[in-house]
Amino acid sequence: MRFSHTLSKTPFLAPIMASGSVSGSASLVWFRKGLRIHDNPALEYASKGSKSVYPVFVIDPHYMEPDPNAFSPGSALAGLNRIRFLLESLVDLDLSLKKLGSRLLILKGEPSEVVIRCLKEWDIKKLCFEYDTEPYYQALDKKVKDYASTAGIEVFSPVSHTLFNPVDIIQKNGGRPALSYQSFLKLAGQPSWASSPLSISISSLPPIADVGSCEITEVPTVEELGYRDYEQDELTPFRGGESEALKRLRESISNKEWVANFEKPKGDPSAYAKPATTVLSPYLKTYTNVDLSHHCICILCFVTLPFSPFLISLQFGCLSSRYFYQCLINVYKNVKKHTSPPVSLVGQLLWRDFFYTVAFATPNFDRMKGNRICKQIPWNNDDELLAAWREARTGYPWIDAIMVQLRKWGWMHHLARHCVACFLTRGDLFVHWEKGRDVFERLLIDSDWALNNGNWMWLSCSSFFYQYNRIYSPVSFGKKYDPNGNYIRHFLPVLKDMPKQYIYEPWTAPLSVQTQAKCIIGRDYPKPVVSHDSASKECKRKLGEAYALNQKLNGQVSEDDLKDLRRKLEEDKEQESGSRRQKQKL
DNA sequence: CGACGGTTGGACGC
DNA sequence: GCGTCCAACCGTCG
The missing domain is CATH 3.40.50.620 (HUPs)
Structure with missing residues (x-):
């Protein structure tokens, strides 16, 4: 056959x-x-x-x-x-x-x-x-x-x-x-x-x-499992x-x-199939009619x-x-030329196997402690910041809109996943990647143990990827693809009347503009939980110190070592702000 | 030991 | 839209 x-x-x-x-x-x-x-x-x-x-x-x-x-x-x-x-x-x-x-x-x-x-x-x-x-x-x-x-x-x-x-x-x-x-x-x-x-x-x-x-x-x-009082608009179209x-x-x-x-692909993380109504069937219809060449940038x-x-x-x-693999090879045989891994479709399947393989060979792959390939990093344990991220109230509309899509659809574009994962961990909040992993695991309809853990380590610069200076901006990254903020307006309707020039940074809008848009920042939509400029600088500094420690101890970083590093980072921070105050006095 | 490349950063100039 | 710099990480390979 x-x-x-x-x-x-x-x-x-x-x-x-x-x-x-x-x-x-x-x-x-x-x-x-x-x-x-x-x-x-x-x-x-x-x-x-x-x-x-x-x-x-x-x-x-x-x-x-x-x-x-x-x-x-x-x-x-x-x-x-x-x-x-x-x-x-x-x-x-x-x-x-x-x-x-x-x-x-x-x-x-x-x-x-x-x-x-x-x-x-x-x-x-x-x-x-x-x-x-x-x-x-x-x-x-x-x-x-x-x-x-x-x-x-x-x-x-x-x-x-x-x-x-x-x-x-x-x-x-x-x-x-x-x-x-x-x-x-x-x-x-x-x-x-x-x-x-x-x-x-x-x-x-x-x-x-x-x-x-x-x-x-x-x-x-x-319903038979006991789920009754859920909101219809929280149901995925998939x-x-x-x-x-x-x-x-x-x-x-x-x-x-x-x-x-x-x-x-130059994937557009802000692309979504615009639902005509909240009723599921037309929603689904709209979505299945979406041109695959644009959206299945998968x-x-x-x-x-x-x-x-x-x-x-x-x-x-x-x-x-x-x-799926054989179907793809069969198409390749019948065309003059085709793309290759890592960018081709077959390349995507190989990524999946890549993560399955390394996950199988790595004890404690789903945690930092005792994980041979995972950098030991003194993540903080800030439940407030975690909750703000999880509940889509970081005050950064691009981040919050993605988190709403995650909750409602159980799916978002991979670059959107990168943005929120980076923001939670090494980019801004410095929260442990395991916390974010748990949220994705629960909410994504396509979550998978090996791929989910592997990618959280990737995005948090704990393994596979180490260029911690490259941080996704919670403001400009989305703006590149969607300058008008349509994606934000869709998933965060509270911001739907915010003018284009403020939609990614609504806290900068003058009060008169906020009033006009019927969205007062701090009341109707939160102020940013952190300042991206200072938070990301702080994260880079911590990652630098943590990497140095991992290198010095050849990966054998104990919990006490991490505790010491946390203390040192705190002291440095206080010293820095102290010297800054002195400079200001002078 | 050093060179090289890494699926997808940002800011800036042109 | 593309090149360049930023700063400089890691694993792999010779």
Whole structure:
């Protein structure tokens, strides 16, 4: 089967003929990510030679239950938009499985306990699930695999979420991950499966046998999970699920020019699809009609990034990154010239693998302490500043508008992500990147453990990127793209009548102008929490000192060392302001 | 050890 | 819209 079918409406036909085999036994497919039928080796293997297949998804209440103390609607770990996106993906998966004569079995509880109970109850002989490199799944899967091995159950756990097996690449490099993109490219080379067909179509599945005493439910709605009093305008226009992802993918790759010429775009972080109303359906319609060439300037950089459901869908695995890769290569074959990594579309997929690989090889990748590749920096612990950033009241309209978009849409342009991440950490507020990471993780519908942590380290100059003198200006960066401030006016309606010349710095507007615009700074919209000029200078000074300490101690910076550095920085600051006062006296 | 390049900074001059 | 300077970081490679 050649890949040239990709562009046609008919999907590849590499059907798995498995049903009807009477001699087989029962298999369980455990879905976690990889919420798809196409290119799903775990599902394919389970269905081969089994007389019955149980497709299972376990809802962990810890992940889904409403948390009344959270700063926005959602659970402690996931915002409502993220939860909805996941549920939509599950509904779509259930529908697809039903078309194949099966269905998705939803169970609730601690996932390893639930899966082990199912293995016993259903007399499972084969357990199949996608391999996952995240520490959470590594620990979870160990419990389940340990049980399976004592019970004599075969476990099949293929790598199918990324282009490469991170283990292979780390081994090639003598046990250490590449820390730069270029060295990663050299190590990685071509994926082994690049020119062989992926299994992207299944004609039928073996049936589900008796479910015994296990409690099975349908995919719950957000209301059934206990979410009731949320604002309609806080709901994302993005829809989850494999069907939508594949549809969008096919539409996008049918534009060969766009795929071939995709280049690190001069992306416009202020571009957004202007909703006609707050009602969702026309909103969605407007958005899906947006010209992809302008808006799908999607870099997978901060997570996956994209203004497009098919790229967002990589996260939950509604779309296979390998299938996407093959589609892109297929387009490249049919055009005279095309762009290359890091700027090409394939280059974006490789960024994703880059972060997965380094994350897998780095203990404590999601924190500063004990993280070999992370600079030890004396971030402050200012909850007031953090809250101002999180709640879109820093007083910098460009920053606040982006934070509103994050909350409402669960998505913003990658350069917009850069701006707010830089502002929170090394640029202005000097708040710990882990705090910002938590907010993104919860609110982004495309957040991903490896990419999110990697990019927060990148933006905070903790790893990968170290040019801490380059700071995004919370005023001029956005102005470059959107001098009229339309993006700000949209997401911060309180500023909608502020004249163009003050929209990025409304505190500089004369009181008469503020009155005219019906927005008094300090009353209707906050004054800046810090002065960017002095705050950014201060940040550079602290980063310089912290880097020097890291170098001096060869990365072995203890908590006491950081405490000492904090004290020193405070003293220097007082001395400086003291000498400034003296100068003024003289 | 030194040179080189790094997916996307800002300000300024032209 | 492009080049230059600013100041000068890091990992990689020879």
